[in-house]
Amino acid sequence: MSRRLLPSGDSALLVECDSLDEVLALHDALAASDQPGVVELVPAARTILVAVDPATLPLESAATWVRRIPAEPAVRSAGRSADGVTIRVTYDGPDLRATASLLGVTADALVELHSSIEWRVAFGGFAPGFGYLVSDDWPFEVPRLDAPRTRVPAGSVALAGAFGGVYPRQSPGGWRLIGRTGAELWNPESQPPAVLVPGRRVRFEAVGAG
Template sequence: MKVLPFGDDAVLVELDDLAQVRALDAAVRAARGEGRFAEVVDQVPAARTLLLRGVGAVDHAALATAVRALPAGPAAPVAERAAPVVELEVTYDGPDLDEVADLTGLSADEVVARHTAATYTVAFGGFMPGFAYLVGLDPLLRVPRRPSPRERVLAGSVAIADEFSAVYPAATPGGWRLIGRCERPLWDVDHEPPALLAPGTRVRFVEAG
């Protein structure tokens, strides 16, 4: 673990993998719930880092010491079970579905069955507003990103890449493998919060009838 100053008002914690990020993120949230880490007003997990931000200048050394004193271990499963579950209806007709089937040695129907069988958890957000990185993908569905990204991926495209699944909240270039489409909005500036999928939220994909 490395804890680095990040401007005057934050520290950036660098970790070895996503599992460590999720564990530390859960530990900090639990500590804040107990009244500790009063100087922290926002925490932003990513694939290998956790940003802890305060209001105004923070004592970097003291915050680093407090972070290192937290118990190491996996994210609490009870907290995940208590998290809300969002069901997203998907039409599995993505342009990469057959290619994913070829890469995995499965049929297209088996790809869909495995994708809908899992319960996912939002590990972190990034890339663009409302884009949630979902963990929990069946290991057999882990495929690499496309060799070259598409210039335009339509909003609502359901995708997989490496260990993650996601839904594109808006049209953008992208290199993930597209296996379906979802009509439910993931980002709405008129809604509070605007992102449908916040870190910790559980997600189930349901095949459209």
């Protein structure tokens, strides 16, 4: 496992890993260690931004902490932080059939797999409350739509690349929509405001078409 420490201003480090699995493992380890002076950990596909309060944790000390912390080998489906959440999904998305045939499976098989495996939130960043979901048991690479939709309804359950996701609010988007949920995934009044927090385990449960 390699970790490259890149400069990111006077109160943050950008830590680059070789793979998403290493990001997940390192994020779990950093989050679990509860280091005083860490303001925020922002994981992404290959990196984690470690933002600090330099008065409590100087950048040099943060760098040493990040370099030395041991990380367990990554397991995509078992984020360590927080308990799991189950999201009830009606699998009637406008792209379900076309996506299944693109992947060479039936729509039923796609739904069955999507709703039987354990996912974890790898990182966020596209919009408030949006989580990029990954799973060791998800074999597919799903191409984005050629022409993104200008309006994707809130609660749309979607696929793109190696990732699953749920649109927390209405927004434009190029992911393929396979279902919908009434679950509220973003509420600024809640603590935390997002359900899909990095590290959290997620399962989808199929419910009858409404």
